[in-house]
Amino acid sequence: MNPREYEVNVAEFYKSQGYETELTPLSGDYGVDVFAKKGKEKIAIQAKMYGSSTRKINRQTIMELHGAKDFFDCTRAILVTDGTLLPDAITVAEKLKIEIVYFDGISANNPLMFYSYELTFEKIWEDYIIPLQGKVLTRSNGDTNQIKKADWSGIERLTSNGKPGKIKIEIFKQTVNKLLKDGFITRDEINQNYTGRASSGVMLILSQVPFFKISENPLGLKNTK
DSSP states (O other), rough: OHHHHHHHHHHHHHHHHHEEEEEEOSSOOOOOOEEEEEEEEEEEEEEEEOOTTTTOBBBBHHHHHHHHHTTTTOOOEEEESSOBBOOHHHHHHHHHHOOEEHHHHHHTOOOEEEESSSSHHHHHIIIIGGGGGTTTOOTSSOOEEEEEEEETTEEEETOOOOOEEEEEEEHHHHHHHHOOOOOOOOEHHHHHHHHTOHHHHHHHHTTTTTTTEEEEEEEEEEEOO
């Protein structure tokens, strides 16, 4: 894979997440390789395929991306790489709120892992859960959940048997915060914190987040970031 193919795969991943993407020219791109747009959101993305080399991303790269974000009136900036960052680059990214994403580039369906300096429930909900509205989620046993509505009040869904229901946002927030803090939560813990006993729905929905995975023994969710 060459660097341009890596950029194409990065663009394809964000397209699969509901963004309109635009690849910039090979030269004169001011440090932005892909623009991703959705509603009022416009992301400046720089793709660095360094995984097969000894090069590491330095703070100058981060600072240039920050400048390009402002130059193109973007709402945020993301550096996508299969390599590693120097410590000072991570420090600058934290200060300038540049998101750093690891992506191997092999397939647009591969999960992304975040070097997250401000990974919060709100960010996860906005980036991964709200976009599920209108989609059908399928469990390993074939049962489905159709997400009728996803907003800041919670999830309205239709189960395989046609039964409508709503899961309030509070249980998602409690579950995500536990995953961010401890890295794991059991299904029983989710049930204990929610009188609606919708733990299977909570797990299915949150497992759509690339770095949250369902664990079988014990049954629950784990944070793989």
